[in-house]
Amino acid sequence: MTTETSELYISDEFTPLRQRLAALGPLLADNADRSDESGRLADEVVRALHDSGVLKTGIPRELGGYEFSPTQQLETVSQLSYLDASVAWTCMALQLVTGTTAAYVAPDAAAELFPDVAGGRFALIAGQGTRLGTAKRVDGGFRVSGRWQFASGIALASHIHAGAWCAETEQALICTFPKEQATLIDNWDVLGLRATGSIDYTCEDVFVPETHVFDPATTRAHHGGAVYRIGLATLSGISHTGWAIGVGRRLLDELKALAAEKTGAPNAAVDTQQFHAEYATAESRLRSAQAWARQVWADVEQTLASGEMPSTEQETLARLALNNATWSAHAVGQAVHKWAGTAALRRGPIQRFHRDLGTGTQHVTSGAVVLQNCGRSLSGLAPGARWNFLTLEP
Numbered sequence: 001m002t003t004e005t006s007e008l009y010i011s012d013e014f015t016p017l018r019q020r021l022a023a024l025g026p027l028l029a030d031n032a033d034r035s036d037e038s039g040r041l042a043d044e045v046v047r048a049l050h051d052s053g054v055l056k057t058g059i060p061r062e063l064g065g066y067e068f069s070p071t072q073q074l075e076t077v078s079q080l081s082y083l084d085a086s087v088a089w090t091c092m093a094l095q096l097v098t099g100t101t102a103a104y105v106a107p108d109a110a111a112e113l114f115p116d117v118a119g120g121r122f123a124l125i126a127g128q129g130t131r132l133g134t135a136k137r138v139d140g141g142f143r144v145s146g147r148w149q150f151a152s153g154i155a156l157a158s159h160i161h162a163g164a165w166c167a168e169t170e171q172a173l174i175c176t177f178p179k180e181q182a183t184l185i186d187n188w189d190v191l192g193l194r195a196t197g198s199i200d201y202t203c204e205d206v207f208v209p210e211t212h213v214f215d216p217a218t219t220r221a222h223h224g225g226a227v228y229r230i231g232l233a234t235l236s237g238i239s240h241t242g243w244a245i246g247v248g249r250r251l252l253d254e255l256k257a258l259a260a261e262k263t264g265a266p267n268a269a270v271d272t273q274q275f276h277a278e279y280a281t282a283e284s285r286l287r288s289a290q291a292w293a294r295q296v297w298a299d300v301e302q303t304l305a306s307g308e309m310p311s312t313e314q315e316t317l318a319r320l321a322l323n324n325a326t327w328s329a330h331a332v333g334q335a336v337h338k339w340a341g342t343a344a345l346r347r348g349p350i351q352r353f354h355r356d357l358g359t360g361t362q363h364v365t366s367g368a369v370v371l372q373n374c375g376r377s378l379s380g381l382a383p384g385a386r387w388n389f390l391t392l393e394p
Contacts, residue, residue, distance in 0.1 A: 008226040008305040013053065013066045014076070020052045021079055028084040035195035036352060039188050040155045041090060049156075054080065054091050055124060056117060058099020058235075060224030063110060064117030065099065067224055070297040070304075074242040078290075081246030085356035086195035088246065092239035093152035093196070097161045098125045100235060101176055103221040103228040106211035109176070110223055113159065126154040127201070129163035129174050129216050129232070130364055130390070137168040141209040144175050152198040154184065160201065163216060174216045174232075175208040182206070192359030217389050219309070226304040233365075233389045234315055237322040240365050241293045244322075247357050248286045248329030251336040254350050255279070258343055275339055282335045289321075289328035296321040312377060315387045319365070320374040326366035333357045364390065 031042040041049075049055060057076060059065020068076060081088035101123075102114050113123040133146015144164050151160070160182050164173050185200040221228035227235070259270040259279075269275055296317045300310050310318075333354050337344045344350045364370075373392040376382045385392045 008069060008301060009061055009067045011057075011061070011066045011068050011072060013057075014068065014072045017053055017057070017066070017076065018079060021054060021076070021083070024048055024052065025083050028087055032084055032086075032195075032349075032352060033347065035086065037194075039194050040197040041087060041195055045087060046156055049087070049091060050120070055094055055098070056122075058095035059102045059114065059117055059122070060099070060221075060228070062223055063102055063114045064119075064122070065102065065114075067099075067227065069227060070230075070238050070301055071294065073238045074293065074297055077239045077242030078246035078249075081243045082250045084195075085243070085247050085250075085353055085360070086193050088243055089193055089356075089360065090153040090156065090196045092243060094124055094126055094156060096232075096236055096239055097127060098123065100228070100232045101125050101159075101161060101174075101214075103224040104174075104214040104218055104232075105176065105222065107222055109209070109211040113176070123159045124153075124157045125159045125161050125176060126151050126157035127161035129161060131163065132172060133162055133164040133203075135164035135166040135173050135175060135208075135213075137166055138207070141207055141211075142166060142173065142175060142213060144177070144206045144208050145204050147200060147202040149200045150198045151184075151201050152193075152196045154179070154199060154201065155197045160203075162201075162203070172216055173213050176212045177203070177206055177208050190359060192355035192357070194355075226307075229304065230300065230310060230315075231389075233387070234310075234318055237318050237365060238297065240360075240363060241297075241322045241325045243360060244325040244329040244357075244366075245286070245290045245293065247353055247360065248289075248325075248332040251329075251333055251350065251353050251357070252279075252282060252286060254353070255336045255340055258340055258350070269339060269341065278335050278339065282332045285328045286332050289325045293321045293325050312386055316374050316377045316392075319370055319387075320378075323366050323371050323374070326361050326363075329357060330361050 031045050035042050056065045057068045061067040077092050115121050128148040128150050135142040135144050148162050160179050161176050164175050182201045182203045188199045219229045219231045262268045262270045300314055303310050337354055340350050385394050
């Protein structure tokens with residue numbers, strides 16, 4: 001049975017969690033370089049994230065999670081990405097995949113995977129659903145095979161979520177199975193977001209019960225309130241938007257602190273009118289992106305709270321707000337790199353956040369095809385079209 005509740009839950013855990021995350025700042029800073037070098041989050045950081053509760057933000061309240069509303073999730077990820085971009089990316093990937101699995105899998109699977117969320121006993125799920133493996137229909141479920149990339153946070157996960165195409169039913173599926181049934185490929189040799197450990201993984205002929213499978217485009221939840229009715233793809237945009245805004249703000253604040261150190265020195269670039277103008281431009285662009293994103297998601301929340309589904313225009317604006325936030329943050333990063341001088345070249349927050357930002361901008365949700373579809377929809381050239389995952393369809 002699926003839920004058709006119109007309730008949009010506003011979590012009481014939002015403010016306490018923000019306070020707990022703020023207290024993690026020194027710990028994250030102390031471990032940032034070590035995590036970056038090792039390609040995975042330090043053990044102390046992982047324990048602190050579990051203790052904070054941030055990995056419960058996407059799990060339905062009825063299963064013991066926090067079930068944050070869109071604006072609560074937006075602000076939470078932004079706060080965390082300001083502290084550490086790789087930590088935030090890891091958390092947003094885990095909470096998205098874990099939370100949507102909790103919402104969309106059958107009740108039997110949810111009971112197995114989420115037996116006591118409040119007590120800390122629940123599956124953490126990582127994986128990739130936009131590149132499809134194969135799923136063969138068999139009695140009671142599917143046999144899944146394939147190779148997938150970008151399993152952000154998989155080092156913390158107990159289970160894997162993988163997209164697969166079933167030729168018999170001509171349907172895309174998201175399949176959830178224990179991590180030990182996959183082969184992990186240690187190939188995350190990248191420039192930025194190194195600490196996310198977003199490696200590849202494969203599996204061959206793994207049986208996945210039908211209860212542990214759902215349609216990636218579904219908007220019908222077995223558990224949870226109205227927030228899950230916007231679907232996996234739209235939910236992912238909330239966190240990616242918040243991530244870009246937080247990283248952009250951290251880079252600008254780092255540049256501001258650097259300017260305070262350099263001002264007054266002979267021939268200081270930060271004392272030029274050009275620096276002043278470009279800093280102001282970066283501020284206005286980032287603040288505008290943040291304000292518009294908040295407006296877009298507040299509007300979606302209002303629609304969900306009224307018991308309605310977001311319109312195609314609202315879904316389009318949500319995707320466009322993500323694209324705008326991503327590339328506004330990228331422009332900020334370029335300005336910071338330009339004016340930070342040699343400080344951007346050496347190990348430290350500016351270099352690390354700049355590398356992480358450059359990698360994060362390459363995510364498919366901020367890509368050119370999504371932007372083009374937004375323009376096609378908003379210009380009126382796709383009448384009657386609706387979003388299906390990341391594609392605008394007639």
